[in-house]
Amino acid sequence: xxxxxxxxxxxxxxxxxxxxxxxxxxxxxxxxxxxxxxxxxxxxxxxxxxxxxxxxxxxxxxxxxxxxxxxxxxxxxxxxxxxxxxxxxxxxxxxxxxxxxxxxxxxxxxxxxxxxxxxxxxxxxxxxxxxxxxxxxxxxxxxxxxxxxxxxxxxxxxxxxxxxxxxxxxxxxxxxxxxxxxxxxxxxxxxxxxxxxxxxxxxxxxxxxxxxxxxxxxxxxxxxxxxxxxxxxxxxxxxxxx
Amino acid sequence: xxxxxxxxxxxxxxxxxxxxxxxxxxxxxxxxxxxxxxxxxxxxxxxxxxxxxxxxxxxxxxxxxxxxxxxxxxxxxxxxxxxxxxxxxxxxxxxxxxxxxxxxxxxxxxxxxxxxxxxxxxxxxxxxxxxxxxxxxxxxxxxxxxxxxxxxxxxxxxxxxxxxxxxxxxxxxxxxxxxxxxxxxxxxxxxxxxxxxxxxxxxxxxxxxxxxxxxxxxxxx
Numbered sequence: 173x174x175x176x177x178x179x180x181x182x183x184x185x186x187x188x189x190x191x192x193x194x195x196x197x198x199x200x201x202x203x204x205x206x207x208x209x210x211x212x213x214x215x216x217x218x219x220x221x222x223x224x225x226x227x228x229x230x231x232x233x234x235x236x237x238x239x240x241x242x243x244x245x246x247x248x249x250x251x252x253x254x255x256x257x258x259x260x261x262x263x264x265x266x267x268x269x270x271x272x273x274x275x276x277x278x279x280x281x282x283x284x285x286x287x288x289x290x291x292x293x294x295x296x297x298x299x300x301x302x303x304x305x306x307x308x309x310x311x312x313x314x315x316x317x318x319x320x321x322x323x324x325x326x327x328x329x330x331x332x333x334x335x336x337x338x339x340x341x342x343x344x345x346x347x348x349x350x351x352x353x354x355x356x357x358x359x360x361x362x363x364x365x366x367x368x369x370x371x372x373x374x375x376x377x378x379x380x381x382x383x384x385x386x387x388x389x390x391x392x393x394x395x396x397x398x399x400x401x402x403x404x405x406x407x408x409x410x411x412x413x414x
Numbered sequence: 415x416x417x418x419x420x421x422x423x424x425x426x427x428x429x430x431x432x433x434x435x436x437x438x439x440x441x442x443x444x445x446x447x448x449x450x451x452x453x454x455x456x457x458x459x460x461x462x463x464x465x466x467x468x469x470x471x472x473x474x475x476x477x478x479x480x481x482x483x484x485x486x487x488x489x490x491x492x493x494x495x496x497x498x499x500x501x502x503x504x505x506x507x508x509x510x511x512x513x514x515x516x517x518x519x520x521x522x523x524x525x526x527x528x529x530x531x532x533x534x535x536x537x538x539x540x541x542x543x544x545x546x547x548x549x550x551x552x553x554x555x556x557x558x559x560x561x562x563x564x565x566x567x568x569x570x571x572x573x574x575x576x577x578x579x580x581x582x583x584x585x586x587x588x589x590x591x592x593x594x595x596x597x598x599x600x601x602x603x604x605x606x607x608x609x610x611x612x613x614x615x616x617x618x619x620x621x622x623x624x625x626x627x628x629x630x631x632x633x634x635x
Binding site (some may be wrong): 231301305307308311315316319320321322325328329332333334335337339340343344348349350351 | 463561566569570571575578580581582583585586589590593595597610621625628629632633635
């Protein structure tokens with residue numbers, strides 16, 4: 173891992189770096205969220221969706237983060253599997269519950285939006301279903317790690333499963349799209365620029381950045397917790413050995 | 415080659431002979447297919463609308479059944495250690511194990527699938543396509559399922575864990591096979607779905623053993 177910056181690969185440096193980086197990202201996230209929510213709630217009503225358009229500011233970034241966290245989980249798993257790097261494994265372990273939480277938030281807010289807009293809490297639509305499958309993949313990863321006592325084995329088994337999931341996610345996504353799609357296409361990454369007026373676009377982007385910073389902050393905090401837990405465990409073992 | 419054939423013979427015999435083999439899987443399949451009309455109601459039109467889908471998803475569930483023992487048995491009695499020591503690469507060994515699993519449960523289930531679907535009210539012309547989908551789908555289920563079985567080696571509650579790991583990964587083959595059969599019934603082009611199912615099965619057969627072997631090595635380390 174000579175190519176990786178030392179503040180990420182060296183546990184001592186990482187702890188020193190994350191000590192100030194985690195709260196910093198947290199403060200950035202809070203600031204951006206206040207601005208984004210203020211602009212979001214003062215934005216005019218959408219001519220079709222009315223007030224429910226405001227759910228988008230919570231929903232869309234959550235869905236983005238749900239997928240982004242799986243990408244982080246995949247990269248961290250790859251590094252932990254190939255280089256057997258302990259920090260990478262702690263990062264993978266820390267990312268999974270966060271990703272599951274963001275995915276769950278996306279499902280719940282989507283459902284709340286679907287009730288007034290589509291007239292139903294849930295439809296078996298392509299994008300909804302593929303997010304649900306993503307949530308199930310997170311559950312499988314967490315369940316696999318939780319059911320193994322040997323931490324080194326749990327780490328490697330989890331990494332293999334995460335990589336199998338990374339290969340399968342695009343296939344699942346496109347197969348489900350092919351199966352049935354009702355959800356509107358992406359307005360942010362539409363051809364010829366975002367298909368959305370600025371009053372909605374600005375708060376959405378602010379909220380996206382806020383979610384991203386919040387994820388960064390929480391991820392660092394969880395990795396720190398994991399490192400501390402492992403250190404405490406090692407110290408307890410040393411003490412028990414006399 | 416003879417080593418692989420001997421291994422295939424052993425795997426198939428173990429899967430076929432011990433604990434009822436295909437009888438249990440087919441029995442489970444028949445049980446699920448019997449419960450469905452009881453839950454949904456006996457009206458032929460209503461049943462016919464869901465016949466292919468129900469038969470298809472019951473097949474996916476039935477192929478989960480014997481996965482638990484695919485690696486667990488050899489892991490517990492030490493045979494997996496011996497298989498790892500043999501000059502045959504572990505990847506090939508895993509491939510042969512899944513192939514044996516498919517021969518012993520996937521193929522009998524594929525033979526039972528058209529019967530169950532017809533019993534639920536699917537049209538007779540659909541029978542060959544159901545059989546084909548079940549054969550290909552069974553291959554995908556066996557090889558993707560093998561990954562779950564190998565990963566949950568040494569875990570507590572391995573059987574349930576295997577199902578939790580594997581079921582989300584079953585989504586694409588279930589969609590492709592179900593789509594092909596649905597299109598056939600509505601008179602739409604159905605070859606695309608079948609081709610995608612075949613492609614998924616081929617990818618599972620090619621890549622699955624790599625993940626299985628890595629998981630087995632990890633469990634034995």
